Each structure stands twice: as structure tokens, then as C-alpha cells.
Amino acid sequence: MENFSIGVREVELLALGAAFLGTGGGGDPLVGKLMLRRYMEGKGSIEIVDGSSGKDEFVLGSAMMGAPIVMIEKVPGGGEAVKALKVYSQIAGRKVDFITPLEIGGINSIIPLIVSIQTGIPVLDGDGMGRAFPELQMTTFYADGIPVSPVVVFDERGNVSVVQGVDGYWSEKIARVITVRYGGSAYIALHGMELSEYSRSAVLGSLSTAIQVGERLASKNIDSLRDLLHCVHLFKGKVIEVYRRVERGFSKGYVVLEGADQWKGKTMRVDFQNEFLIAKEGDKIVATVPDLISFVDAYTLTPVTTDRVRYGQRLVVLGTPSHPKLRSTEMLKYVSPRAFGYDVNFTPLGAS
Amino acid sequence: MENFSIGVREVELLALGAAFLGTGGGGDPLVGKLMLRRYMEGKGSIEIVDGSSGKDEFVLGSAMMGAPIVMIEKVPGGGEAVKALKVYSQIAGRKVDFITPLEIGGINSIIPLIVSIQTGIPVLDGDGMGRAFPELQMTTFYADGIPVSPVVVFDERGNVSVVQGVDGYWSEKIARVITVRYGGSAYIALHGMELSEYSRSAVLGSLSTAIQVGERLASKNIDSLRDLLHCVHLFKGKVIEVYRRVERGFSKGYVVLEGADQWKGKTMRVDFQNEFLIAKEGDKIVATVPDLISFVDAYTLTPVTTDRVRYGQRLVVLGTPSHPKLRSTEMLKYVSPRAFGYDVNFTPLGAS
Numbered sequence: 001m002e003n004f005s006i007g008v009r010e011v012e013l014l015a016l017g018a019a020f021l022g023t024g025g026g027g028d029p030l031v032g033k034l035m036l037r038r039y040m041e042g043k044g045s046i047e048i049v050d051g052s053s054g055k056d057e058f059v060l061g062s063a064m065m066g067a068p069i070v071m072i073e074k075v076p077g078g079g080e081a082v083k084a085l086k087v088y089s090q091i092a093g094r095k096v097d098f099i100t101p102l103e104i105g106g107i108n109s110i111i112p113l114i115v116s117i118q119t120g121i122p123v124l125d126g127d128g129m130g131r132a133f134p135e136l137q138m139t140t141f142y143a144d145g146i147p148v149s150p151v152v153v154f155d156e157r158g159n160v161s162v163v164q165g166v167d168g169y170w171s172e173k174i175a176r177v178i179t180v181r182y183g184g185s186a187y188i189a190l191h192g193m194e195l196s197e198y199s200r201s202a203v204l205g206s207l208s209t210a211i212q213v214g215e216r217l218a219s220k221n222i223d224s225l226r227d228l229l230h231c232v233h234l235f236k237g238k239v240i241e242v243y244r245r246v247e248r249g250f251s252k253g254y255v256v257l258e259g260a261d262q263w264k265g266k267t268m269r270v271d272f273q274n275e276f277l278i279a280k281e282g283d284k285i286v287a288t289v290p291d292l293i294s295f296v297d298a299y300t301l302t303p304v305t306t307d308r309v310r311y312g313q314r315l316v317v318l319g320t321p322s323h324p325k326l327r328s329t330e331m332l333k334y335v336s337p338r339a340f341g342y343d344v345n346f347t348p349l350g351a352s
Numbered sequence: 353m354e355n356f357s358i359g360v361r362e363v364e365l366l367a368l369g370a371a372f373l374g375t376g377g378g379g380d381p382l383v384g385k386l387m388l389r390r391y392m393e394g395k396g397s398i399e400i401v402d403g404s405s406g407k408d409e410f411v412l413g414s415a416m417m418g419a420p421i422v423m424i425e426k427v428p429g430g431g432e433a434v435k436a437l438k439v440y441s442q443i444a445g446r447k448v449d450f451i452t453p454l455e456i457g458g459i460n461s462i463i464p465l466i467v468s469i470q471t472g473i474p475v476l477d478g479d480g481m482g483r484a485f486p487e488l489q490m491t492t493f494y495a496d497g498i499p500v501s502p503v504v505v506f507d508e509r510g511n512v513s514v515v516q517g518v519d520g521y522w523s524e525k526i527a528r529v530i531t532v533r534y535g536g537s538a539y540i541a542l543h544g545m546e547l548s549e550y551s552r553s554a555v556l557g558s559l560s561t562a563i564q565v566g567e568r569l570a571s572k573n574i575d576s577l578r579d580l581l582h583c584v585h586l587f588k589g590k591v592i593e594v595y596r597r598v599e600r601g602f603s604k605g606y607v608v609l610e611g612a613d614q615w616k617g618k619t620m621r622v623d624f625q626n627e628f629l630i631a632k633e634g635d636k637i638v639a640t641v642p643d644l645i646s647f648v649d650a651y652t653l654t655p656v657t658t659d660r661v662r663y664g665q666r667l668v669v670l671g672t673p674s675h676p677k678l679r680s681t682e683m684l685k686y687v688s689p690r691a692f693g694y695d696v697n698f699t700p701l702g703a704s
Contacts (some may be wrong), residue, residue, distance in 0.1 A: 134619070157518050161514065161516070161526055162511045162514040163511075166509050166510045170509070173533055174513055174533055177529040177530065178526055178529065178531040179529065181526055182526075
């Protein structure tokens with residue numbers, strides 16, 4: 001891997017690819033793209049840096065927290081993410097050398113780029129999930145023993161809270177209620193670490209991958225997408241039911257599809273908590289977290305987030321094997337179906 | 353006023369008096385007393401310092417947050433309050449010279465004493481309410497422009513959150529949801545200020561007053577209590593209805609009494625949010641915040657908190673005119689009946 005710069009075109013592809021890898025969550029990519037465009041005007045390109053080696057540099061995660069559907073209604077400002085980073089830097093007494101996304105998904109792939117434009121701090125080509133997950137402790141960083149805390153939780157009014165949980169679950173729970181109290185979304189800075197820790201723990205190259213996924217989706221070439229990600233065609237059909245509620249700071253619910261083509265006469269149900277978690281064809285589970293379940297429009301191949309799913313849409317459901325780091329015993333404690341309350345083991349896509 | 357030391361006996365009187373001045377809230381005094389006894393064993397006395405003059409010394413508030421009924425179920429440890437103070441001191445980069453109670457009421461008059469025993473830091477003879485109120489922005493300190501934030505919110509597991517709200521209301525709202533998430537109670541350190549600010553803003557002498565109130569209650573001398581506080585006999589009767597729920601971190605509800613003696617044939621309803629807020633005889637409002645409404649057992653004169661009120665108890669309801677600082681235009685913004693959602697103006701006791 002090597003360093004590279006990205007401009008408006010790559011950012012658009014990144015937003016598209018991240019919406020796919022975000023498996024329905026991570027916030028609407030359109031919102032992030034609009035934010036970034038505003039900040040990029042006349043500012044040139046953003047430096048993306050290989051994170052596979054390094055030593056004394058300090059890395060910080062930057063993201064939004066909250067139910068994506070709320071983030072859409074309160075279009076984010078961007079300046080708040082920089083303020084959150086500055087508060088973190090001050091508390092830690094460390095200069096931030098690199099910013100990392102925590103997840104690949106709509107808004108949360110874009111927020112680090114916006115911070116980069118405003119601060120000049122480069123972004124690392126990697127993240128802690130290789131996809132999107134709904135909770136803070138669901139990262140390779142945390143599975144590798146790197147603490148989530150302190151978490152700086154900032155809102156657009158200027159409220160700042162700093163959370164030092166006894167573990168990742170508590171950091172998540174406390175930061176979540178603060179986010180809900182703020183009105184449903186917050187800017188967070190967290191997971192400060194040495195670059196050497198990052199190199200060992202991150203899902204490396206995930207920003208580059210997202211851009212490549214975006215290219216293939218934009219060119220409507222599903223075969224080349226399959227070659228890149230080894231994804232599986234799980235279902236094709238029409239949305240006949242959507243149940244969605246915002247509960248304790250998450251979008252939760254399920255989608256039911258009625259089959260078309262080779263799935264005619266069959267139905268698929270997909271549950272979500274911000275992200276798609278588990279896909280069932282009839283009574284048979286065909287894909288679960290941490291593998292990626294993505295919805296794309298059957299005609300345009302545009303990824304469809306959990307918040308944008310509507311009755312009557314024609315969709316293709318694709319399953320993508322997760323990064324090997326997500327399938328480790330330690331990581332599965334945090335991201336297997338059981339971590340989301342399902343009494344089901346993880347069966348890797350492609351294993352049966 | 354002058355400095356003095358208190359021992360176990362004075363602490364018991366303080367707990368009793370604070371329960372009266374706590375107007376039903378502030379936590380069960382028995383719990384605080386038991387905690388303090390444990391810490392006082394063999395440790396001698398606690399130094400109480402006149403806070404009416406001073407300059408460069410740094411004052412910090414120490415308290416518990418949460419619904420008192422939860423504090424009773426999770427008997428507090430005490431060491432956590434010291435840890436909250438230490439985190440505050442570190443963040444502020446200031447040595448804490450004096451501890452102040454924020455309110456006079458069951459647990460929250462005792463917590464500063466427990467911190468004092470463990471740290472050797474003396475306690476100031478004063479507070480920010482001269483009684484108890486349920487929310488953080490309801491202090492003379494805040495009315496006088498001294499910021500509530502940062503608020504260190506600590507729990508018995510070791511979770512620490514630091515809240516910097518844009519104003520006192522936001523500090524309250526954020527610290528409250530964190531407290532609820534912790535399980536309903538938390539140890540807080542807040543309202544750091546210079547002693548010169550304290551001297552100007554605090555309700556001075558309120559710890560001494562609480563001890564005097566305790567002496568008069570212990571000797572069952574209601575006339576001498578009336579001489580000290582100028583309190584009014586509002587009602588006497590039997591509890592015929594109690595409605596109580598824990599809602600968003602508060603104990604809320606009302607009590608209905610059926611009259612005895614000169615109130616025979618009449619009823620009184622008293623609403624509360626942790627503390628008693630408004631007392632009505634029939635349709636007529638006879639006392640409201642910020643004046644103090646206190647319940648005492650008709651036979652023993654023991655104060656009865658909102659959590660301890662039970663069907664069938666025989667009670668006397670006393671109204672005590674609030675300290676002049678609580679009746680200022682600025683302070684009434686935060687503690688008048690309107691601040692609690694009642695469409696009623698404050699009519700001072702003794703004014704009609």
C-alpha cells in the first residue's frame with residue numbers, strides 16, 4: 001500500500017462504496033457527501049496515508065454517534081467534529097498525527113475527511129470494522145485490547161461530555177445516553193492510540209477498498225464487484241414490509257422482501273440495528289453479522305440504507321464475507337449474532 | 353460566625369435537621385448517618401469553617417445525584433465521592449481548599465463530611481440552596497453567574513464522565529441521563545469557585561442552622577423550632593393517598609392528607625419532585641417553593657422524606673419561609689413554582 005490523494009470524484013465513489021460496505025448503516029452517504037463538498041470547495045485534495053507501519057505517531061478516531069435517521073434530519077455541521085478532536089488532544093496532552101475512521105459507512109467514512117480538510121491532519125487508510133457496526137465496542141481495536149475511552153461527546157450547541165467507561169460496553173452505554181439527550185446525534189472523538197497499535201489492529205486498506213467498490217457500483221458492473229469482494233447473491237425481490245423505530249438511540253427493525261426471478265414464491269426477512277444483522281430466507285438463516293448484508297437497487301445498483309428502505313422498492317440483497325479479523329474468536333465476542341441477542345452461531349458465508 | 357468542630361453527636365443532629373430543611377428530599381438521612389458513622393470511627397471530629405470571607409482559596413461542591421429512593425437501595429460507599437473530587441481537582445489543575453454542600457438535605461449534607469474525613473479538607477458552613485432542590489441549576493451559585501460545569505459524574509463501578517454543558521440546564525440534563533444510565537445514583541463534584549465568590553453567593557451558616565434544627569427536633573420542642581425558623585403550622589392529618597414514581601431520574605408524585613384537630617373535614621395535597629413543591633388545602637395554595645414544606649411525624653417530630661411517606665401516617669406539615677437569597681428575582685427564575693411547571697406565582701409565606 002502507499003499514500004495517495006483524493007479529490008471530489010474519489011470522495012463520491014468512496015461515499016457510494018461506503019454505503020455498500022456500511023451494510024445499511026453508518027448514516028446517509030448523501031449527507032456526508034454534501035458536507036464534504038462544501039468543505040472541499042477550493043481546498044484541493046485530501047491526503048490518505050498507509051497505516052501499515054509506524055511508531056510514535058498518535059492516531060485518533062473521529063465519527064458521529066446516533067441513529068442515522070436522526071443524522072439525516074439534523075444535517076451535520078462538521079466544525080463540531082474538529083472541536084471534539086481538539087478537546088481530546090487537550091485532555092490527552094497529545095498532538096494528533098493521523099485521523100482514522102472507526103467504521104466504513106455513509107457519514108462515518110466522510111467525517112474524518114472533513115476533519116482532515118479543516119485541520120490538515122492526514123487520514124489513515126483503514127478502520128476498526130471494515131464495515132459499519134452500531135456500537136463503540138465492536139471494533140478490532142477494542143478486541144485487541146485498545147481502550148475505547150476517553151470518548152469526547154460533542155453537540156452542535158457546544159455541550160461537551162467526556163466519558164471514561166470501565167470497559168467498552170460502559171463507554172458505549174454512557175456515550176449513547178448522552179447522544180440521545182443531545183437530541184439523537186453527536187460528534188465523537190475516541191480510541192486514541194499509537195500508530196504501532198493501529199498497524200497491528202486496524203482493518204487496513206478499507207478506504208481504498210471502499211473507493212474501488214464505489215467505482216464498480218458506479219459503472220453498474222456487478223460481476224466486477226463480485227470479483228473484488230467475493231460477494232454472494234442472496235436474494236432479489238420487492239419490499240413488502242418495513243418495520244422501523246428509533247429505540248434508545250438506534251434505528252431498529254426489519255424488512256421483508258417478496259422474491260422475484262429465481263426467488264419467486266419465496267420471502268426474505270432482514271433484521272437491523274442501524275446495520276443489517278441477519279438475513280433469513282423463509283426459516284433458513286442465509287447470512288449473519290459479522291458478514292456484510294447489503295441492499296442495492298435492482299436497477300441502479302445504488303446501495304439502500306436501512307433508513308431509505310421503502311415499500312415497493314425492487315432490491316438485490318448481497319452477502320459479502322467479512323474481513324478475517326472480524327471472524328477471530330475475540331472479535332466474535334463483540335460482533336457475532338449472539339452479541340446482538342440472537343440465539344444463533346455465526347456461520348461464515350461460503351463455508352456451507 | 354466562627355469555625356468549629358463536630359463529632360458524632362452533632363452529626364446526628366445535623367442529619368435530623370437536614371432532613372427537615374431537605375423538605376422531603378436530599379436522600380434518607382439515616383443512610384448518610386450510617387455511612388458517616390462508619391467513616392468517623394476513631395477519626396475524631398470534622399472541621400466546619402466559616403465561609404463568609406476569603407480570597408484565593410478554591411471551593412468545590414460534593415454531592416450525590418439521583419432519585420433518593422435509589423440511593424437508599426444502593427447504600428453509598430463514600431470513597432467514590434473522594435474520587436470524584438480528585439478527578440475534578442486534576443482537570444481544573446487546582447488544589448481543593450474547602451468542600452461545600454450544594455444543598456441541605458439528608459445524604460447531601462453528609463457526603464461533604466465523609467469527603468472531609470477521608471481527605472482532611474474542611475467543610476464550609478453554607479450551601480447553595482439553604483434547603484434541598486432537585487436540579488443542579490437551582491442554586492444561589494448559579495443564579496449569581498457561577499458556572500455549574502464541569503460536573504464530574506462518578507459511579508461505584510469506576511465509570512467517570514465529565515460534563516461541560518453550555519449552561520446549567522444542559523449540565524443538569526446531561527448529568528441526569530448519565531446518572532440514570534449508571535443505575536439511578538452517582539457521586540458528583542461540581543461548582544468549583546473561589547472562596548470570594550462563595551462568600552458573596554452562598555447561603556451562609558446553613559450547616560449550623562441544620563444542627564440547631566436537629567437539636568430542637570430531638571428535644572421535641574416545636575415552639576423553639578418555630579422561634580428559630582419562623583415556621584408556620586400548615587396542616588395536621590393522616591396520609592390517605594400516596595402516588596410516587598421514579599421518572600427520568602427523579603422521584604415524582606403527591607401525597608394527600610385528611611385533616612385532624614382544627615383541620616378536621618379538610619384535605620391537603622402536597623406535590624413533590626424529590627422535594628415537596630406545592631401544598632394545597634382544598635383548592636387553596638398555602639405554600640410553594642422556594643419556601644420550605646416539611647413533614648414531621650405528629651408524635652415524634654421526626655422529619656418524613658417523600659420516600660418514607662406511607663398510608664396511615666399521622667403527620668404535621670410545616671411551612672418555613674425561605675432564605676431571602678432564594679426569593680431574589682434572579683433565583684426565582686430557577687426555583688419558583690413556574691420553574692417546576694406550575695402556572696402559579698410564588699407567594700411568600702407570611703406575606704398574606
